[in-house]
Amino acid sequence: MHIPDGFIPLWQSAIYFVIILPVIYFSIQWANNKMDERKIPILGVLAAAIFAIQALNIPIPWGTSGHMVGAAMAAIILGSPFAGVLLITLVLFVQAFLFGDGGVLALGANILSMGVVASFVGFYSFTVVRKINFTPITKKYSSVAIAAFIGGWLALFASAVVTTLQLYLAGTFPLIEGLLIMGLYHAVIGIVAEGFITSVAVTAIASYRSDILAFDEKKSSKGAASG
Amino acid sequence: MKKKDRNLLAVVFGIAILISVIAPFVASENPDGLESTSERFENAENKNESGYESPLPDYGVRGLGGREGTSAIALILGTVLTLVIVLAMFYGISLVKRSRSRKDEENSEKDGDYHGK
Numbered sequence: 001m002h003i004p005d006g007f008i009p010l011w012q013s014a015i016y017f018v019i020i021l022p023v024i025y026f027s028i029q030w031a032n033n034k035m036d037e038r039k040i041p042i043l044g045v046l047a048a049a050i051f052a053i054q055a056l057n058i059p060i061p062w063g064t065s066g067h068m069v070g071a072a073m074a075a076i077i078l079g080s081p082f083a084g085v086l087l088i089t090l091v092l093f094v095q096a097f098l099f100g101d102g103g104v105l106a107l108g109a110n111i112l113s114m115g116v117v118a119s120f121v122g123f124y125s126f127t128v129v130r131k132i133n134f135t136p137i138t139k140k141y142s143s144v145a146i147a148a149f150i151g152g153w154l155a156l157f158a159s160a161v162v163t164t165l166q167l168y169l170a171g172t173f174p175l176i177e178g179l180l181i182m183g184l185y186h187a188v189i190g191i192v193a194e195g196f197i198t199s200v201a202v203t204a205i206a207s208y209r210s211d212i213l214a215f216d217e218k219k220s221s222k223g224a225a226s227g
Numbered sequence: 228m229k230k231k232d233r234n235l236l237a238v239v240f241g242i243a244i245l246i247s248v249i250a251p252f253v254a255s256e257n258p259d260g261l262e263s264t265s266e267r268f269e270n271a272e273n274k275n276e277s278g279y280e281s282p283l284p285d286y287g288v289r290g291l292g293g294r295e296g297t298s299a300i301a302l303i304l305g306t307v308l309t310l311v312i313v314l315a316m317f318y319g320i321s322l323v324k325r326s327r328s329r330k331d332e333e334n335s336e337k338d339g340d341y342h343g344k
Contacts, residue, residue, distance in 0.1 A: 001259070001260060001261040002261070003261065004273045004277070004284075005273065005274060005275055005276050005277060006273045006274025006276060007265070007271055007272075007273070010276065016228075021290055028282055028320065031317060031320050032320055035317075040314065040317045040318060040321070041228065041232075041236050041314070042236065043314075043317055044310045044311075044313040044314040044317070045236045045243070045310065046239075046242045047238070047245045047309050047310065047312075047313040048240055048306045048309045048310040048313075049239055049242065049243040050305050050309075051243070051305055051309040052242075052243040052244070052246040052247045052302065052306045053243075053246060053248070054229075055246065055247065055250040055251075055254060055302050056250050056253075056254050057254040057255040057256075057257070057259060058254075058255060060257075060260075061253035063257050063258075063263065064257050064258060064259065064260055064263040064265065065255035065257035065258065065259050065260075066259055066260050067257075067259065073266055075283055086316075087313065089273050090309065090313050091309055091314055093312075094308055094309050094312065095305070096281070096307055096333045097279075097281060097294065098281055098282060098283055098304075099281055099283050099284065099301065099305065100280075100281035100283075102328075103276075103277070104277050104279050105276055105277050106309070108313065146340055160260065163261065167271075171270060172265070172268065172270045172271050173264070173265070173268055173270075173271070174268065177267075180261060181263075181264045181267070182261070182264050185260035185263065185264065186260050189260055192315040196303060196333075205328065209235060212235075225228075
């Protein structure tokens with residue numbers, strides 16, 4: 001949901017840049033203080049993967065398609081929403097400046113929706129849902145898989161809502177119709193792209209290389225379904 | 228870096244490159260959710276307000292046109308560039324951090340027994 005230039009008045013674009021600046025500052029502080037340097041190669045490769053995955057548009061009904069944003073996945077794997085903010089910001093920069101995908105003036109707005117909102121919503125909803133014991137409902141799927149799916153879905157849906165609100169404030173979209181259509185499209189995209197891929201990626205890493213993850217998979221699966 | 232870590236990263240990066248190559252061929256040409264929505268509303272008009280022209284516009288990824296082969300090259304370029312930029316930024320941050328802490332150490336050695344305010 002990369003907003004192109006021309007959709008948002010310049011003064012609003014400027015405000016979005018101002019809004020994200022402190023978040024970027026805190027994200028860099030996180031990288032400075034809390035991030036394990038040994039994770040830097042993971043960050044690089046994850047960002048590259050997110051860039052590539054964003055190219056994979058998946059068809060959904062109504063002659064539309066959608067792609068994963070990847071903020072939730074990055075935040076969950078790296079253990080902080082600030083990681084998601086930084087990675088998505090850099091991906092969006094490359095997309096806007098090199099490929100004209102998303103406006104350069106609209107970068108502030110796009111970073112806010114796909115970088116900040118998606119990362120925080122995805123990370124914290126994953127954190128909360130992961131604590132739920134799903135064993136009574138399904139013995140097959142672990143809390144991690146379900147939590148990652150929900151985190152991914154909520155991240156994408158929330159960023160779609162924010163994008164719609166930004167475009168409503170810009171006078172580009174009507175509010176109710178915009179929310180209904182964007183909401184509908186991204187509810188589906190959230191299932192087939194974001195939720196699914198986030199869940200598969202996080203569960204795979206948790207199963208085979210849980211040492212990479214910031215959360216302790218062994219601790220979280222006590223009492224939850226195995227696998 | 229441990230060998231298994233390097234292998235994992237190589238595999239993930241390899242998958243990213245693979246996706247870059249096949250995406251132009253398999254990705255849906257339908258407009259994405261935002262584009263589809265904006266087609267319904269007459270106020271939604273692209274305008275190049277910044278005057279900036281990107282070097283590889285419309286890499287053809289989201290079904291916006293452009294031939295698949297050149298799109299694949301553009302995507303590979305973007306994938307590699309993203310990796311490079313992210314590594315540069317984070318290693319840059321850690322370099323600055325290390326040089327600052329070295330300066331702090333040097334300064335505190337110079338101060339020695341200074342019990343200042």
